[in-house]
Amino acid sequence: MDIFKLLSRGATIQRNGKHQKDLELFNPNATAAKEVAAGSDSVDLKIAKEIDFFKNASKADKKAKKVSSETNNKDKKVKQSNKNVIDNRNDEDDEEDDAVSVPLSITSPEEASVQRKKFKIKTTGDDIPLPIGSFEDLTTRFQLHRHLLRNLEQQNFSSPTAIQSESIPILLHGRDLIACAPTGSGKTLAFSIPLVQSLKEHKTTGIRCLIVSPTKELATQIYNEVVKLSRGRDLNICILTKAAAAKFRNDALSRQKFDILITTPLRLVDAVKSEIIDLSHVQHLVLDEADKLFEQGFLEQTDDILAACSNPRLQKALFSATIPSGVEEMAKTIMHSPIRIIVGHKEGASHDIDQKLVYAGNEQGKLIAIRQMITGGEVVPPVIIFVQSIQRAKALFHELLYDKVNVDAIHGERTQNQRDKVIERFKQGEIWVLICTDVLSRGIDFRGVNLVINYDVPQSSQSYVHRIGRTGRAGRAGKAVTFFTKDDHDAVKNVVNVMKQSGCDVGDWMLKMKKITKNDKKQLKKKPVERTEISTVPSVIRQKRKQRRDMVEASKKRKLHSTDDGPASAEQSSDEASD
Numbered sequence: 001m002d003i004f005k006l007l008s009r010g011a012t013i014q015r016n017g018k019h020q021k022d023l024e025l026f027n028p029n030a031t032a033a034k035e036v037a038a039g040s041d042s043v044d045l046k047i048a049k050e051i052d053f054f055k056n057a058s059k060a061d062k063k064a065k066k067v068s069s070e071t072n073n074k075d076k077k078v079k080q081s082n083k084n085v086i087d088n089r090n091d092e093d094d095e096e097d098d099a100v101s102v103p104l105s106i107t108s109p110e111e112a113s114v115q116r117k118k119f120k121i122k123t124t125g126d127d128i129p130l131p132i133g134s135f136e137d138l139t140t141r142f143q144l145h146r147h148l149l150r151n152l153e154q155q156n157f158s159s160p161t162a163i164q165s166e167s168i169p170i171l172l173h174g175r176d177l178i179a180c181a182p183t184g185s186g187k188t189l190a191f192s193i194p195l196v197q198s199l200k201e202h203k204t205t206g207i208r209c210l211i212v213s214p215t216k217e218l219a220t221q222i223y224n225e226v227v228k229l230s231r232g233r234d235l236n237i238c239i240l241t242k243a244a245a246a247k248f249r250n251d252a253l254s255r256q257k258f259d260i261l262i263t264t265p266l267r268l269v270d271a272v273k274s275e276i277i278d279l280s281h282v283q284h285l286v287l288d289e290a291d292k293l294f295e296q297g298f299l300e301q302t303d304d305i306l307a308a309c310s311n312p313r314l315q316k317a318l319f320s321a322t323i324p325s326g327v328e329e330m331a332k333t334i335m336h337s338p339i340r341i342i343v344g345h346k347e348g349a350s351h352d353i354d355q356k357l358v359y360a361g362n363e364q365g366k367l368i369a370i371r372q373m374i375t376g377g378e379v380v381p382p383v384i385i386f387v388q389s390i391q392r393a394k395a396l397f398h399e400l401l402y403d404k405v406n407v408d409a410i411h412g413e414r415t416q417n418q419r420d421k422v423i424e425r426f427k428q429g430e431i432w433v434l435i436c437t438d439v440l441s442r443g444i445d446f447r448g449v450n451l452v453i454n455y456d457v458p459q460s461s462q463s464y465v466h467r468i469g470r471t472g473r474a475g476r477a478g479k480a481v482t483f484f485t486k487d488d489h490d491a492v493k494n495v496v497n498v499m500k501q502s503g504c505d506v507g508d509w510m511l512k513m514k515k516i517t518k519n520d521k522k523q524l525k526k527k528p529v530e531r532t533e534i535s536t537v538p539s540v541i542r543q544k545r546k547q548r549r550d551m552v553e554a555s556k557k558r559k560l561h562s563t564d565d566g567p568a569s570a571e572q573s574s575d576e577a578s579d
């Protein structure tokens, strides 16, 4: 029997069998459609329960039902005093004591401190506003725009997550903020809600709010979230693409059209330097994945952006799951009396991820291990595999493709168009295993990823936290497996530290490992471990495969030259050929 056929058996998805639930989770439309078709009570209830950070969704639902059955009179709802809310809450608490200590409305420092203790929230700074206990609390305290509340309800966001409960009031009070909370804990809404709430309807002054993120994929995701949140409001939102920048260049009026701009740093700096974008009216600046934006490679652009946002009353907010002390110190120098919020352990991984280290001996051992995981049924799609270089992403892709695994890859050599398509197909469940470099390690919110495999140990603890954070999001459980070899001694210590901080079981041998110095960490970040090529296929066969690929590639290139196409198509073609 063909060994590869045997190995790939384990990766088969049983669409109507045991994997049906996983697939549905991954494709929210399918779940919703099915439930609606089946006349299910409410899609909201199910989702809210799964992602109920405060364990009080059932109460919020109960309350919502009560309110709607009692009356449609909006005034009554608005007039409901905070005390009443607390009293109602206490009645319900008799029935379900799970969330006994978290009132829907927080009215005193004592209540705030109970909530902060419960959700392991640390706050630092002067005059910190009280957190909110619910989105209704926002309505009472900040007259939350009715469209905003409706948009939250429509997306089944029944109660704020820990970071949202703190960040929203702080930003609505106009304060500068450094916010650090685990991956998948809702940081996007934590900054988007206050932005959409505090902006008055559209003005022609130009951009009033700027959100910067390190990758195009993440910028697109944030853009989609903000658009959904702003439905019903007269606000114009723009993502700065190549096309948008060209439009601004040719049409001066279009520059005044937008209120909120979402962008990557480089494109923005280009646009500012060529004077097609003016940031002097920006009132709110959000740096998402802020620690990345303060790293070498982005720092200069971040500096340029800060200089271009010349409004003296500019509000600045920094968000990330990891904010190292050095970055925090740097950030503080550009902020005015900032408040600092840390949810959980600073730089800790989400507690919903079950983390495991697997010793693979050597590079060949990793391929054997992944094949064993596949045959052993441990690889339940959707799965993301991280590797340390483009070359390795391509090599692993070919290995798994040969095993007939339904796989694709995203890395810096693929065109934007290809990257977008792969992401879409992965979201739709058409691709089960996605191989990528760190280009996709931050921020991307794929629903229901079951497993993250670090085929190569990440080069820093931050990278580890963000990579594994693609699973275990919004309260769902996830698994992360990291392969290591004898060459990974230093790098694996980073992983062990994060595992310890996140309360995972770590073996004795891990605890006994020699400490890694600051200098070692720096070196590791700069230069990845040198590794031998990914392959268990005998070199003769590899050579034949390569010859075949080269021939296909050369033939495609010849065709392209004869049609005189541009370099982007050539790149796409070579990537497709290698696929």
Ligand SMILES: Nc1ncnc2c1ncn2[C@@H]1O[C@H](COP(=O)(O)OP(=O)(O)OP(=O)(O)O)[C@@H](O)[C@H]1O
Residues within 6 Å of the ligand: 051, 156, 157, 158, 159, 160, 161, 164, 181, 182, 183, 184, 185, 186, 187, 188, 189, 320, 321, 442, 443, 444, 445, 469, 473, 474
């Ligand atoms: N209040 C809420 N209730 C339920 N789900 C929520 C809530 N807020 C956000 N979510 C969902 O949680 C998921 C993760 O949110 P988000 O992408 O903002 O996480 P994050 O903290 O920014 O993660 P990362 O650090 O990886 O960027 C999203 O699918 C989002 O829709």
